Amino acid sequence: MPGLLELQGLDRSFGTIHALQDLTFAVPTGKVVGFLGPNGAGKTTAMRAIFGLVDLDAGAVRWNGDPVDQATRRRFGYMPEERGLYPGMLVGEQVEYLGRLHGMTAVAAMTAATTWLERLGIADRSRSKLEALSHGNQQRVQLAGALVHGPEMLILDEPLAGLDPPGIDAIGAVLRDEARSGTCVLFSSHQLDQVEDLCEEVVIIDHGHLVTAGSVDELATSGSSRLVVRVDEDRDGVWARDLPGATVSEVVGGEVRLVLGEAGDPQLVLRAAMRAGTVSEFVVERRRLSEVFREALA
Amino acid sequence: MSFLVIGAVVVLVAIRVWLRRRRTPRTVAPSPLWLGPFTGDVAMISAREIRERLRGRVLRVGTLIILGVIAAAIVIPVLDKSTSTPEHVGVVGPVTALQAELIRSSSTEVGTDFTLLHVASVGAARAKLRAGQLDFAIVDGRQLMVLAAISPTDSSTNAQLVEALAKNLGIARAIVDAGISPAQASAVLTAKSLPVLALERGSPTKSPVHSVSIFGLVIVFVMLTQYNTWILMGVMDEKSSRVVEVLLAAVRPMQLLAGKVLGIGLVAFAQATLILAFALLLGDAVGSSFLHGTGSATLAATLLWLVLGYAFYCWVYAAAGSTVERQDQVQSLAFPLSLPIIFGYIMAITTVSTGSASGLFKVLAYVPPTAPFAMPVLVGFGEVTWWEFAGSALISIGCTVVVARVASTIYRRAILRTGRRVQLRELFSASSR
Known part of the structure; x- marks a missing residue:
């Protein structure tokens, strides 16, 4: 059943360290939600709080408006930051065991384990011990363990850490598919641009x-717009000087970077450039998430 | 002897079958995870624990080694006794019927056979002793001659026989010198003991030293230290491999902990039962005296207190395991944790050897950490009533419940703290909830 996860006013301190301070946000269904922040921001503590692994000083976690209890958590899937499964246990049995701990029958758990191992491309390692697998494949087993019971809410702490680009693509595809099928997906990362x-x-x-x-679209396009314009006949960007509502931030290799103010108009800039010569490049730049983050902190 | 041959063949066949199965390539197709009849969370966790333990080489090899040691301890003394060579006893001068009878009775007392060899002279006896043809010689019924002086601590068959014969022949000589006829002397020396009339039926466990089996105490000591170390290592492994966070997202800490101690406990008691049954059956089959003196009440009390002792200590070890994540940290914890077990064991062994229980020892029988050792000894001594026994068991069960709750709290607070050993004061400070 699609749902909504709400974290309401979470507070948690460890001695003098305030790990969570009145943290409130919601995770809607059907979308991949990135939970971002630098190292030590409190992401892992918040995720652990969802699973009751950290006692809160204040605040509550709700699922569809109800407090999250043990029965609800069983319908969630979790991949912690510190990866871990039984090193000496067989891969297939391990995934199946996790399915059963989440309330599946033996047959359903076995079938789902087989399906997920096939989908993640490690079905041939089903009878291998986990410790015999590469780091990337162990990560896939961990993901299969989080997905085997068909969770309503999927919470992954730094799932892309240490993966190569194909690994990131594979896990990204699974997360998007899960979100499209109605699962609530929340995953954390400290590498914002990645x-x-x-x-x-x-x-x-x-x-x-x-x-x-x-x-992401909202955040990337909010605030000041940035333009990159190249006029072949004016490599020094003389045409852009004194444009109303636009400031030249830099001119490099013939590319003129402009920051538009509130009164700035991209159409006005384009017309000015065309008057100056042949426009071979005109790009409205989106802000990177790291820039959004820096600006928000500033 | 045929029993031993059959046993050896069975063990060899079992090892060959096991090795062949190990060499057989495994199929790729997944098989259903065997969890038996277990459906609840605790039962499922226990079933996994049992299956992984049974699959592990440590349990199988460890069990085989223990069985081997026990078999050796039971069989070797029997074989040694049955294959001992008779004592070669030289006799210089005539041998009276009384002396012959005393040689026979003394050898029976020591548990050996003998061969009498008549030697012509003392000089010939000396020569044969030096040549190793005689073990010792009796000279004219007045003196025993040996090659090397026998030390007071020598417990060999030869030394025991020489000592018994020297004493018995000396008494016989004194009786004869007192003017009693050889027939009368023989009647005196071979007289039967007087019957003892008891006015009341005595307890079958009145003879403490013989009725309390040291074997039982050793079993309780070895099992408690071994099985609790399994708990300690098992919890530490789950913490260090980080799998515990995945598990705790699905089950409560108490369920995870209970499943683990139950699973390991069931494997442990299956192993303990196997070892005890093996020892009893083998001892009975070869006619060993190894387990003699173990009364059924003592045996039952030992097994019950093995269960209660495990139930008490497993929570302590589980909580301790959750505070560490490296082997060296485990080793530094294992010794202080085992001190109460070592103390209880030493007190019990000392009490059994002295044959009487001190006031302190009786108190220890009601203290849960030492009761698994002290109470079976008191049962063996016949110094405890059924209600005292039940009272001690209830105290132990009550304390186990309290310890389990505290252990669960420690486990929940410590198990996700990684990086260094967790101190108890950190867990119970206000900021550590």
Whole structure:
């Protein structure tokens, strides 16, 4: 059943360290939500709090409006930051065992384990011990363990850490498919630019509190617009000087970078450039997530 | 002897079958995860624990080694006794009927056979002793001659026979010198003991030293230290491999902990039962005296307290295991944790050897950490009533419940703290909930 995960006013301190400070956000269904922030921002503590692995000083976690209890958590899938399964246990049995701990019958768990191992391309390692697999394949087994019971909510802590590009693509495809099929997907990362293409929505936190949240498109296009314009006949960008509502930030190799103010108009800039010569490049630049993050902190 | 040959063949066949199965390539197709009749979370966790333990080489090899040691301890003394060569006893001068009878009775007492060899002279006896043809010689019924002086601590068959004969022949000589006829002397020396009339039926466990089996205490000590170390290592392994966070996302800490101690406990008691049954059956089959003196009440009390002792200590070890994540940290924890077990064991062994229980020892029988050793000894001594026994068991069960709750709290707070050994004061400070 599609649902909505809400974290409401989470507070948690460890001695003098405030890991979470009135942290509030929601994770809607059907979208891949990136939970971003630098190392030590409080992402892992918040994720552990969803599973009751950290006692909160204040606040609550709700699923479809109800407090999250043990029965609800069984319908969630979790991949912790510190990866771990039984090193000496067979891969297939391990995934199956996790399915059964989440309430599946023996037959359903076995079937689902086989399906997920095939989908993640490691079915031939089903009878191998986990410790015999490469790091990337162990990561896939871990993901299969989080997905085997068909969770309503999938929470992955740094799932892309240490993966090569094909690995990132494979896990990204699975997350998108799960979100499309109605699963709530929340995953964390401290490498903001690396996951920009994967996220549809982001929640950015720092020092335990919310910095900003919203869709990636919204955040990338909000604030000042940036333009990159190249006029072949004017490599020094003389044409761009004194444009109303636009400021030249840099001119490199014939490319003129402009930051538009509130009164700035891209059409006005384009017309000015065309008057100066042949326009071979005209790009409206999106902000990178890292830039959004820096600007939000500033 | 045929029993041993059959046993050896069975063990060899079992090892060959096991090795062949190991060499057989495994199929790629997945097989259903065997969890037996277990369906609840705790039962499922226990079933996994049992299956992984049974698959592991440590348990199988360890069990085989223990069985081998026990078999050796039971069989070797029997073989040694049955294959011992008779004592070669030289006799210089005539041998009276009384002396012959005393040589026979003394050798029976020591548990050996003998061969009498008549030697012509003392000089010839000396020569044969030096040549190793005689073990010792009796000279004219007045003196025993040996090659090397026998030390007071020598417990060999030869030394025991020489000592018994020297004493018995000396008494016989004194009786004869007192003017009693050889027939009368023989009647005196071979007289039967007087019957003892008891006015009340005595307890079958009145003879403490013989009725309390040290074997039982050793079993409890070895099993408690071994099985609790399994718990310690098992919890530490789950923490260090980080799998515990995945598991705790699905089940409660208490369920995970209970499943683990139950699973390991069932494997442990299956192994303990196998070892005890093997020892009893083998001892009975070869006629060993190894387990003699173990009364059924003592045996039952030992097994019950093995269960209660495990139930008490497993929570302590599980909580301790959750505070560490490296082998060296485990080793530094294992010794202080085992001190109460070592103390209880030493107190029990000392009490069994002295034959009487001190006041302190009786108190220890009601203290859960030492009761698994002290209470079976008191049962063996016949110094405990059924309600005292039940009271001690109830105290142990009550304390186990409290310890389990505290252990669960420690486990929940410590198991996800990685990087260094967790101190107890950190867990119970306000910021550590």
